[in-house]
Amino acid sequence: MIEIKNYTKVIRGAAVLKNINLTLESGKIYGLWGKNGSGKTMLMRAICGLILPTEGYVSIDGERLGGKNSFPKSVGALIENPAFLDSKTGLENLLLLAEIKGEATKDDVSEALEKVGLEPHDRRKYRKYSLGMKQRLGIAAAIMENPQILLLDEPFNALDPSGVETAAEIIKEFKEKGATVVIACHDRDEIENLADEIIRLDRGEIIGEEN
Amino acid sequence: MIKLIRLIKIFAVESLKNNACKYLLLAAITPLLIYITNGIPSPTDGLSGAVYRLFSGDLRQTDNEKYVIPIVWIFIHLFICFISLKRPLSKICGNIAIRSKRAWIYLADTLSAAISALAAYLVIYSELLIISGFSAPSMIILIPPALGAAYSSVLRLLSLLIGNKTAYLIVSAEVIASTYLNSPILLGNYAQLARVQNIAAVPIIGSGVFSVCLAIGTVIFTKKDIIFGEKND
Numbered sequence: 001m002i003e004i005k006n007y008t009k010v011i012r013g014a015a016v017l018k019n020i021n022l023t024l025e026s027g028k029i030y031g032l033w034g035k036n037g038s039g040k041t042m043l044m045r046a047i048c049g050l051i052l053p054t055e056g057y058v059s060i061d062g063e064r065l066g067g068k069n070s071f072p073k074s075v076g077a078l079i080e081n082p083a084f085l086d087s088k089t090g091l092e093n094l095l096l097l098a099e100i101k102g103e104a105t106k107d108d109v110s111e112a113l114e115k116v117g118l119e120p121h122d123r124r125k126y127r128k129y130s131l132g133m134k135q136r137l138g139i140a141a142a143i144m145e146n147p148q149i150l151l152l153d154e155p156f157n158a159l160d161p162s163g164v165e166t167a168a169e170i171i172k173e174f175k176e177k178g179a180t181v182v183i184a185c186h187d188r189d190e191i192e193n194l195a196d197e198i199i200r201l202d203r204g205e206i207i208g209e210e211n
Numbered sequence: 212m213i214k215l216i217r218l219i220k221i222f223a224v225e226s227l228k229n230n231a232c233k234y235l236l237l238a239a240i241t242p243l244l245i246y247i248t249n250g251i252p253s254p255t256d257g258l259s260g261a262v263y264r265l266f267s268g269d270l271r272q273t274d275n276e277k278y279v280i281p282i283v284w285i286f287i288h289l290f291i292c293f294i295s296l297k298r299p300l301s302k303i304c305g306n307i308a309i310r311s312k313r314a315w316i317y318l319a320d321t322l323s324a325a326i327s328a329l330a331a332y333l334v335i336y337s338e339l340l341i342i343s344g345f346s347a348p349s350m351i352i353l354i355p356p357a358l359g360a361a362y363s364s365v366l367r368l369l370s371l372l373i374g375n376k377t378a379y380l381i382v383s384a385e386v387i388a389s390t391y392l393n394s395p396i397l398l399g400n401y402a403q404l405a406r407v408q409n410i411a412a413v414p415i416i417g418s419g420v421f422s423v424c425l426a427i428g429t430v431i432f433t434k435k436d437i438i439f440g441e442k443n444d
Contacts (some may be wrong), residue, residue, distance in 0.1 A: 050305060050438070070312050076309075083306055085300075097303075100307060102214065145310075
């Protein structure tokens with residue numbers, strides 16, 4: 001379970017997140033909805049520990065982020081534009097990331113690539129990938145370690161209809177496995193059928209929650 | 212600890228691979244640099260003598276002599292600083308971050324920058340060994356790599372605070388200024404073998420600077436947001 005308590009983040013004098021209070025349970029899909037600049041991405045960064053709070057805290061299963069627990073133990077994230085090394089293939093990029101934590105094996109990486117519709121042995125370098133392929137690789141990176149928390153920021157960006165369907169299937173699969181899934185979209189239609197709960201954000205504040 | 216070692220290995224291997232062309236370029240131009248510095252008198256022969264000529268820096272024999280810009284020394288230092296600045300994994304810092312501890316990322320990154328710099332000295336020394344012949348080396352050969360590692364940590368710390376380009380400009384200004392100004396507060400003075408009085412103290416100074424920068428950088432990095440990690444660490 002993820003608990004976000006009185007979370008405020010101020011960057012260069014401007015509050016990008018204001019007094020956020022949320023409890024995100026396992027086995028559910030949460031949709032963050034709001035226009036550009038509403039704080040969706042920043043909230044995702046807060047959940048995975050990439051930004052540190054000005055006030056408040058994020059706790060994962062009772063353990064606060066910060067200090068020894070810089071980042072959640074089991075999180076997969078696709079935040080904004082996926083960043084990979086241009087000079088490596090998709091498989092090489094994921095293997096590099098997998099090696100850091102040492103949890104995902106080569107088979108896990110290949111399986112994740114296949115799941116998102118990419119060919120593991122494609123020799124093309126990342127710089128040659130189309131936008132849709134880059135997005136698929138980003139999703140593969142997020143799911144390859146079978147995380148307990150899956151954060152996907154605009155996961156359907158640049159995807160064709162079959163890609164959208166694949167991504168939606170993956171999201172549902174993780175929900176069934178008991179993971180906490182958070183997806184952020186600026187288009188409500190994209191998350192309406194998927195999310196168990198929709199959280200509306202505006203100017204860094206939660207302005208509504210709907211089941 | 213195993214994860215930290217794994218992270219250091221990944222950072223170092225990627226940095227070395229990314230800089231492969233620059234090491235080749237360095238290997239190609241080293242004979243030319245040796246040829247240019249052949250006129251500089253050295254107190255020793257063999258590898259130590261060649262290292263002395265290449266890294267002597269200050270070309271004046273007495274304080275009254277006219278200042279001559281030590282182009283070779285400046286070039287080598289700035290080139291090695293440039294090599295240590297190129298860290299491909301900083302582009303995917305956000306991706307790495309959620310798989311590792313915050314402090315470890317900075318430690319691995321700084322150590323890999325130092326390894327990149329030390330590899331450049333290894334390239335130069337290998338060529339000097341071939342060209343100049345082997346004779347029992349003196350402690351003098353430890354000074355340039357020790358200072359190179361120190362510079363890499365200074366650069367890493369500055370780039371954390373003010374970005375890569377500005378950090379490189381500041382270090383370049385310091386390197387160039389240190390060839391003219393003989394001041395103990397300029398790190399470049401310790402890297403010019405012609406000015407070194409106490410050879411044994413320089414590696415200690417280098418290690419001290421490296422450790423201090425590493426410690427300060429780690430503290431800052433653990434309190435820093437990784438917002439633009441994907442674009443510019």
